[in-house]
Amino acid sequence: MQAEWFVPATGKPEFWTEERCFITELLNTPASPEASLALARVEPGVTTQLHKLAGVCERYIVRKGQGVVEIDGERQTLRAGDQAIIPADAAQRITNTGEDDLEFYCLCTPRFQPQSYVNLEE
Template identity: 50%
Template sequence: MKEAIRRIAPDAEYHTDELCHINELSNTADDPELSIARARVAPGIVTRWHRLIGTTERYVIVEGQGRVEVGGLAPQDVGPGDAVIIPPMCPQRIANTGSGDLVFLALCTPRFMPEAYEDIEHEMGG
């Protein structure tokens, strides 16, 4: 790994099938231990149930209000400053319960790779 500064590129945000907008802040092969993405969920949206294979994910809520469902935990409200720890293979989804965007950082170890993503909406009754 080499020292670097990665600047946010607002026009690099893309929409996922999970119903979330993602901007990869740092996700490169030269830093395989960690990826950082800025995730944005619009008001009233609930992301699809999913899990990550072999990847631990952490949400750090930056702005907005949400309700997260993770593994066997009861659904819980989250807001700015809250951190959600999601082990590999743990079912997860998040709902935006506020009137503005729900924005959080998604930190994955090792770095997020698309093949680690598994949609389980059908398994969860969605």
């Protein structure tokens, strides 16, 4: 019998998104509606899709690489260890400006759900 607080590993592999990056979901379950955590990977020279998360605050925590994040038109260079706090409903995208993959954690509150994603390039 499992404890109610236990969330077993899903074994979900990394997947490609229309956002032009790869995502590995580390935590995204109805058992934790207050937050989700994913690892994003952006290849060199790629800029992710301009988008917003409706009603969801997102934090980027850079694991490796370097890039330029744009939040509501304001740009900031990010390197390993840097963080960006993206308010709910803010237009956002990130560009990998390095020679290696840019990897960063995406912590969302409340948890990310596909219906919160709004493509701003359409």
